[in-house]
Amino acid sequence: VTSSFGKRRLFREEGVWNYTTMLLREDLNMLILGAREAIFMMVNCIYSPQVYWPVTNKEQKVCSNKGKDAANDCKNYIKILHKRNDDRMYVCGTKAFIPTCDYMVKGKQEDGKGKCPFDPSQRYTSEMVDGVLYSATSMNFRGSEPVMMRSSEESIRTEFASTWLNEPNFIHMAHIREGDSTPEGDDDKIYLFFSETAVEYDSYTKVDVSRIARVCKGDLGGLRTLQRKWTSFLKARLDCPIPNNNLPLLVQDVFHLCPGNWTTCVFYAVFTSQLDSFQYSAVCAYKIEDIQTVFSKGKFKAPVTVETSFVKWVMYSGDVPDPRPGACIDNNARRMGFTSSLDLPDKTLQFIKDKPLMDQAVKASEEKPLLVKRGTAFTRIVVATATALNGTSHQVMFIGTKSGSVLKAVNYDGEMVIMEEIQLFEPSEPVKILRISNTKLYVGSEVGVVQLSISECGRYHKCLDCVLARDPYCGWDLNADKCSTINSTHRTRTSTMIQSLSDGDARRCPQTGICIIPQSLHALCSCRNTKSYI
Numbered sequence: 245v246t247s248s249f250g251k252r253r254l255f256r257e258e259g260v261w262n263y264t265t266m267l268l269r270e271d272l273n274m275l276i277l278g279a280r281e282a283i284f285m286m287v288n289c290i291y292s293p294q295v296y297w298p299v300t301n302k303e304q305k306v307c308s309n310k311g312k313d314a315a316n317d318c319k320n321y322i323k324i325l326h327k328r329n330d331d332r333m334y335v336c337g338t339k340a341f342i343p344t345c346d347y348m349v350k351g352k353q354e355d356g357k358g359k360c361p362f363d364p365s366q367r368y369t370s371e372m373v374d375g376v377l378y379s380a381t382s383m384n385f386r387g388s389e390p391v392m393m394r395s396s397e398e399s400i401r402t403e404f405a406s407t408w409l410n411e412p413n414f415i416h417m418a419h420i421r422e423g424d425s426t427p428e429g430d431d432d433k434i435y436l437f438f439s440e441t442a443v444e445y446d447s448y449t450k451v452d453v454s455r456i457a458r459v460c461k462g463d464l465g466g467l468r469t470l471q472r473k474w475t476s477f478l479k480a481r482l483d484c485p486i487p488n489n490n491l492p493l494l495v496q497d498v499f500h501l502c503p504g505n506w507t508t509c510v511f512y513a514v515f516t517s518q519l520d521s522f523q524y525s526a527v528c529a530y531k532i533e534d535i536q537t538v539f540s541k542g543k544f545k546a547p548v549t550v551e552t553s554f555v556k557w558v559m560y561s562g563d564v565p566d567p568r569p570g571a572c573i574d575n576n577a578r579r580m581g582f583t584s585s586l587d588l589p590d591k592t593l594q595f596i597k598d599k600p601l602m603d604q605a606v607k608a609s610e611e612k613p614l615l616v617k618r619g620t621a622f623t624r625i626v627v628a629t630a631t632a633l634n635g636t637s638h639q640v641m642f643i644g645t646k647s648g649s650v651l652k653a654v655n656y657d658g659e660m661v662i663m664e665e666i667q668l669f670e671p672s673e674p675v676k677i678l679r680i681s682n683t684k685l686y687v688g689s690e691v692g693v694v695q696l697s698i699s700e701c702g703r704y705h706k707c708l709d710c711v712l713a714r715d716p717y718c719g720w721d722l723n724a725d726k727c728s729t730i731n732s733t734h735r736t737r738t739s740t741m742i743q744s745l746s747d748g749d750a751r752r753c754p755q756t757g758i759c760i761i762p763q764s765l766h767a768l769c770s771c772r773n774t775k776s777y778i
């Protein structure tokens with residue numbers, strides 16, 4: 245069933261819930277949508293073939309016999325949708341606590357353990373890298389064995405050790421093609437974002453922290469030490485500091501944008517307070533070079549035992565073996581005769597096995613958040629680049645909230661402007677997934693999916709509203725007398741379009757003699773020009 249509000253469209257299918265997995269196939273102009281026991285293929289919010297993948301009565305029974313809620317937990321929640329190199333779709337579902345994967349052409353089911361969660365309500369993440377699945381989830385029924393793993397013939401995973409992953413909540417994974425061109429002959433990285441129980445705080449209560457970890461694509465594990473385990477798993481704290489807040493904020497979602505080659509990549513992350521998520525939400529940005537510096541040049545932390553049993557993690561100041569623990573196989577390693585991680589010496593491997601945590605945290609760019617908001621819980625983020633009328637690029641953030649709205653925000657030279665907040669789900673439903681294409685935003689929740697245009701310029705009927713919105717996508721077209729989405733034609737004929745992003749100056753708007761109640765000082769200025777007030 246599809247319904248439209250203006251240009252927004254809501255999709256939901258009778259009896260189907262939990263629309264929380266999406267794959268955008270821009271090559272096919274299609275959105276593939278995973279929900280509970282169903283997969284939909286949608287073109288422009290009109291859905292075509294759908295695949296049902298229910299659990300059997302037997303599976304449901306076995307699941308409920310193990311103490312799970314038959315009507316809710318013992319279903320098949322579609323959690324993973326990826327495109328394989330051969331163009332087939334790879335799908336995984338929770339299958340009543342027996343995670344299972346399949347190719348969209350059915351009948352080739354395989355074990356989904358370690359790829360897809362058992363428990364549908366648990367956070368997890370995955371990424372397909374050159375046809376190989378990387379995943380971070382729990383490997384067992386109880387949810388007590390968290391792993392980050394690569395599922396190839398020789399699968400590689402993290403150690404089961406709290407020094408590696410300590411009650412983690414997995415958030416996001418990203419493949420960055422650093423191997424494409426580096427003077428050091430370095431490898432591609434797969435970054436993992438999560439939160440976990442901290443070991444580095446002197447606190448009697450449990451404190452969680454946000455983390456970024458990474459592994460190298462070419463990692464094959466060690467020969468004896470760390471056999472079939474990552475030799476390149478390093479993690480660091482991810483800071484998003486806000487004043488007067490004692491407990492660190494926790495990461496909820498991450499999106500990355502690489503405008504040029506990989507050196508330009510920036511990760512945008514949303515955070516919320518850890519005790520009361522409505523207290524503060526924030527967005528922080530992280531540059532790839534800052535992340536790299538921490539992992540490739542930073543110091544490590546090491547555990548020391550103080551007072552018989554209490555373990556404290558402090559900066560490690562002893563010798564660090566060469567090749568550097570956790571480094572990918574690069575030119576330095578090759579010069580020393582190590583051509584694969586299988587060749588790495590025990591000293592290097594033992595070091596990383598015991599001490600995967602970096603001493604330094606990865607700091608937010610400018611060492612402060614791009615945006616802080618009180619009383620709203622941010623849940624998801626996507627970012628797009630908009631080219632303004634004068635040709636300048638701006639990063640526009642679309643932020644989903646727990647109350648079912650999407651904020652559209654942009655940063656103009658350090659000044660954060662929230663252009664609008666659009667309520668999409670009523671009654672309110674948390675935003676559970678966001679995906680963005682060139683022109684459209686897809687917002688998923690437990691109850692349905694909304695598709696909307698990333699530039700709804702037609703919403704502004706007056707020149708003043710259009711210009712004061714300070715939306716880089718929109719400008720007032722003097723010829724057409726309407727608010728339009730800016731395109732390349734307009735950029736060459738700037739005289740017929742009005743846009744004023746940095747100061748919302750609407751003085752060039754046609755004078756109508758009537759003025760809307762001014763919302764800001766700038767509006768006041770433009771009202772003054774028209775010499776009339778209400």
Ligand SMILES: *[C@@H]1O[C@H](CO)[C@@H](O)[C@H](O)[C@H]1NC(C)=O
Pocket residue numbers: 261262316364365690691
């Ligand atoms: C699926 O959606 C239903 C309806 O909103 C909700 O009650 C349920 O908690 C959801 N299940 C999970 C695992 O999120």
Ligand SMILES: *[C@@H]1O[C@H](CO)[C@@H](O)[C@H](O)[C@H]1NC(C)=O
Pocket residue numbers: 425426504505506507
């Ligand atoms: C990436 O692009 C920048 C600027 O466009 C350039 O200076 C740099 O050399 C490039 N780096 C790589 C590794 O290609």
Ligand SMILES: *[C@@H]1O[C@H](CO)[C@@H](O)[C@H](O)[C@H]1NC(C)=O
Pocket residue numbers: 721724728731732733734
């Ligand atoms: C730009 O938009 C105008 C309408 O505002 C349209 O007439 C024109 O064809 C568009 N140009 C391009 C390149 O899309």
Ligand SMILES: *[C@@H]1O[C@H](CO)[C@@H](O)[C@H](O)[C@H]1NC(C)=O
Pocket residue numbers: 632634635636744745746747
């Ligand atoms: C374009 O506008 C932005 C903000 O309004 C301003 O910062 C920038 O300098 C302008 N660029 C050019 C090329 O005029």
